[in-house]
Amino acid sequence: MRTTWTFHTAGQLLFGRHASRQLGDLAGRLGVRRVLVVTDPILVKADLVEPVHVPLSESGVVVEVFSGGEPEPSTRAAADAIAAGRAFRPDAVLGLGGGSNMDLAKITAVVLTHGGQPLDYVGDDKIPGPIMPLLCLPTTAGTGSEVSAATVLTDTEQKIKVGILSNHLRPRVAVVDPLLTVSCPPKVTADSGIDALTHALEAYTAVDNAHFPLPQGERTVYQGRHPFGDMFAEKAIALIGKYLRRAVAHGSDLDAREGMSLAATLAGMAFSNVGVAAVHALEYPVGGATHCSHGAGNGLLLPFVMRYNLPACRHQLAVVARLLGADVEGKSEDAAAEAAVAAVEQLRRDIGIPLRLRDLGVKEEQLRPFAEKTIGIKRILRVNPRPVTVDDLEGILRAAY
Secondary structure (H helix, E strand, C coil): CCCCCCCCCCCEEEECCCHHHHHHHHHHHHCCCEEEEECCHHHHHCCCCHHHHHHHHHCCCEEEEECCCCCCCEHHHHHHHHHHHHHHCCCEEEEEECHHHHHHHHHHHHHHHHCCCHHHHCEECCCCCCCCCEEEEECCCCCCCCCCCEEEEEECCCCEEEEEECHHHCCCEEEECHHHHCCCCHHHHHHHHHHHHHHHHHHHCCCEHHHCCCCCCCCCCCCCECHHHHHHHHHHHHHHHHHHHHHHHCCCCHHHHHHHHHHHHHHHHHHHHHCCCHHHHHHHHHHHHHCCCHHHHHHHHHHHHHHHHHHHCHHHHHHHHHHCCCCCCCCCHHHHHHHHHHHHHHHHHHHCCCCCHHHHCCCHHHHHHHHHHHCCCHHHHCCCCCCCCHHHHHHHHHHHC
16 A cells, blocks of 8 residues: 655746747756757648747757657657657757657657667656656647656557656656647647646546555556645646636637646646546557547547546545536535536537547447457556456447447
């Protein structure tokens, strides 16, 4: 039984409008002279590389841009980014974009520091030591990758997403500038925002730290619910309930963009210490097969997993309902918990998240194989507040089908 908990996050967090203008000063403080920027062609075309390139160049930093990032990055994209890094020989890596680009920057920094191949580090705590300075600037409000200890890649051969977990993956500096999210399209805003909600909800409803079922001798960055995680998750859920619909409907609403940027970072602080659970585990094979965005897959599955978990976390879900703005005055705890599921279902509809697995092109005969792949993802299933069997997982998928 675990009776202690820890808290880790990025080495430094700089938050606020125009925060990206301070990149040159930050690089100088780190002694960085050559930076590899990992991003994608869409952000290059949208002129979002310039707010990073200019302050760094003006401070005398040599910048090389790798723009081969892709949604749900493959091991092939990781190999290309690493090759670009080896040719350029940077002393820091900067991830610019959504979680996919930041994850690509993370694995690039790992392999440039420690060698080997990306898949060598899959699993818990496989990175042997600190990595070269890593800076992350999100252009979406969702993944929390700017503060997290995880990177996710798509193993194209096995057709499944794989996770790498290590506190060495946490960026040295996270720069969260809400203005960089203003050009984010409505669908990406919606997918990212529901992803942040999934992070916060899975952290808030996780198995308690004191009962976290970590086998003797194993190490992990996830550790179950604890007070710091609750604090960050509660604030994130409330902000998402207030601002996500606004950010999707009115992309130039700066208050909504700032609220969602803060929510995503707070949710990242919560889940990257507490853990994510069955929603994420189920999304790995679903996303690997359908190539849906990570956020859309999580958002689709979220209420079905909440309903399965409800008997194990009624109190937490009752609080979630209130945080999301549901009217639970005078309701029993059971009714309030049900209201939380309904509130998430309504939010999904309002922002355009797919409602059923069949909407993603999933076939009924794929459900059992998805469940069988999911049951092997022990590192996050043990965070779930209610134990699952392969039959339970298939049942959740059938309910979502």
